[in-house]
Amino acid sequence: MEIAIFGKSFGDVFYENCRQLFDYLHKKETRIFIYKPFYEFLSQKFDLKPGIAGFFSSSEDLPQVDMLFSIGGDGTFLQAVTLVRDSGIPIVGINSGRLGFLADISRNELPVALEEIDLGRFKVKELSLLELISPTGLVDDFNYALNEFAVHKQDSSSMITIHTYLDDEYLNSYWADGLIVSTPTGSTAYSLSVGGPIMHPGSQGIIITPIAPHNLTVRPLVVPDNMELTLKVEGRGGKFLASLDSRSVVVEEGTELKIRKAGFPIKMVERTDQSFYSTLRNKLMWGADRRN
Known part of the structure; x- marks a missing residue:
């Protein structure tokens, strides 16, 4: 061997x-x-x-x-x-x-x-896995995550707004400290720590979990993993953090982020x-x- x-x-x-x-x-x-x-x-x-x-x-x-x-x-x-x-x-x-x-x-x-x-x-x-389709090469040459893709506010001041679309249909504008898009594997990681559900690894779903949402009626949501998610982030700071598992970078406001289930x-x-x-x-x- x-x-x-x-x-x-x-x-x-x-x-x-x-x-x-x-x-x-x-x-x-x-x-x-x-x-x-x-x-x-x-x-x-x-x-x-x-x-x-x-x-x-x-x-x-x-x-x-x-x-x-x-x-x-x-x-x-x-x-x-x-x-x-x-x-x-x-x-x-x-x-x-x-x-x-x-x-x-x-x-x-x-x-x-x-x-x-x-x-x-x-x-x-x-x-x-999750694949960040665009922009390509945002974190490095491996735009994939086993646990989660997340966006966060860059500093400790004001929250950000994450406009979220599923297959180009508008879902919600999350006013929050951030948003986690998680695989079933990642359901016991970051998503769980902010109140997301636990999913069996064999489940064919994606979890969308807000981080400290301003509206308390906004709850975690599970969607089919054949959907493509689009995130558009804005905030007073003009920049935000985007991460694939433990790899993160600072991203300019207005950058459109597209996420889907990876092909492998x-x-x-x-x-x-x-x-x-x-x-x-x-x-x-x-x-x-x-x-x-």
Whole structure:
């Protein structure tokens, strides 16, 4: 098997798990390609220099491997998406911290999960993306988001107005601090924190969630994912922030933003005994009772 490993920095608590990961891969004679800055972190921080087949530094030199292991949290997983893009390489999310919906293989589960992957006992689920159609190249050369596209006011003063259209039909003018357009995957991220609904990853919908709307009767809305959204933003500041997941830029007022479901999914490796519902119970502590 050939795999790529992508990661950022992590704390001392995950060192032993990381060493076990490389030991296992070497025992299985796995060809490893590693993100060069991550390799430098391992060698400088922990003097860990695993044997590898090669380096990669961007999506352009990422080889066509069987899987990509993302080591970190959900933010690291989202960055891994910008490397994998439309290559079809499945991503394995390994959580080096505590909470993670995308990086859902915990430190304690890692040994068993590696055995399952080696034996082919896993599922590959497809996650939908959002595509920012125009303007192209607004954030970078990858105008896609796994969690959400969002617009925000740039400063802490006045709110902005987001004129919103669905398939060119006028929906609403949101007077708010911002607006989130979310995938089902992103429903447990930023959208959830401002009162948006939780959606099953397999749901074919897009969530439109206002951020601190001035009109309290304005609520989150779920629309079919075959619709194209158009946003026209205005405000006193003359500029606003636009973001695709964690990548954001300042945009001039009057810029028309068009968003739709992307034409390709991201593939994510999931353990066979893992499900969306068990993730909700574990991460959101559903059913937990301090009295017990």
